């Protein structure tokens with residue numbers, strides 16, 4: 362859509378965000394993250410930029426150590442960038458100084474992150490109900506009377522029986538734990554999920570189930586994802602667009618189909634060649 366067409370559509374008041382891929386939910390510009398200081402300083406992320414529209418997925422792919430997790434942590438403000446802007450729904454999040462700052466608080470709910478190993482982020486001493494209630498305390502502190510209904514609904518959304526709420530993390534398989542991790546992220550009803558290697562520790566058959574669940578949730582809830590993986594195979598169906606990261610930089614970014622068909626960068630070709638039976 363050209364600039365003129367967009368102005369016309371906006372003028373009629375019929376422009377919905379879903380129809381406007383040019384208005385990103387998340388826009389990252391010139392992101393730089395450094396660790397250490399003095400001569401030990403490392404630039405883990407350099408001049409990284411991308412856009413993610415509502416209800417869509419960008420995959421961030423690269424070998425271990427390329428800076429993918431660091432990008433995710435900077436977006437949810439677990440790390441402070443040395444430079445760059447992180448614009449979420451029109452607000453530059455880098456303008457806030459800390460996670461506790463009142464201006465940032467509404468955004469904490471809107472952006473959630475899920476991890477490779479949800480077991481390490483679930484407290485083994487708490488039942489699943491206990492862990493998810495911690496999330497509800499952040500999401501809906503004033504709706505305590507509804508919490509039990511909300512928890513049952515989130516469990517069903519991820520394909521688990523609400524009965525499982527009374528069980529403990531060690532009683533679940535890897536795939537079930539990842540479903541619980543997703544349910545916990547959904548407890549605050551976010552719009553954007555950073556999925557950091559969410560299937561990397563799972564068997565291939567279970568990987569497919571979790572990927573299908575994420576795609577189904579995207580469709581039902583209108584979620585946007587930054588989907589991080591070291592494995593290009595995993596992102597083929599889930600992401601419309603892929604950014605390839607190497608040593609802290611994005612070296613190639615294009616539509617997934619196009620990337621598979623005509624990889625332009627040598628590093629992308631190396632990643633593709635690593636896929637068996639391709």
Ligand SMILES: Nc1ncnc2c1ncn2[C@@H]1O[C@H](COP(=O)(O)OP(=O)(O)O)[C@@H](O)[C@H]1O
Nearest residue numbers: 396397405423424425426427428429430431432
């Ligand atoms: N907290 C940290 N302190 C120092 N260096 C770090 C820290 N976190 C990550 N790094 C370094 O930053 C680089 C990128 O790491 P990371 O983002 O975890 O990569 P990826 O997720 O792609 O495997 C690596 O060289 C890593 O060693």
Ligand SMILES: [Mg+2]
Nearest residue numbers: 429430431557
């Ligand atoms: Mg990582």
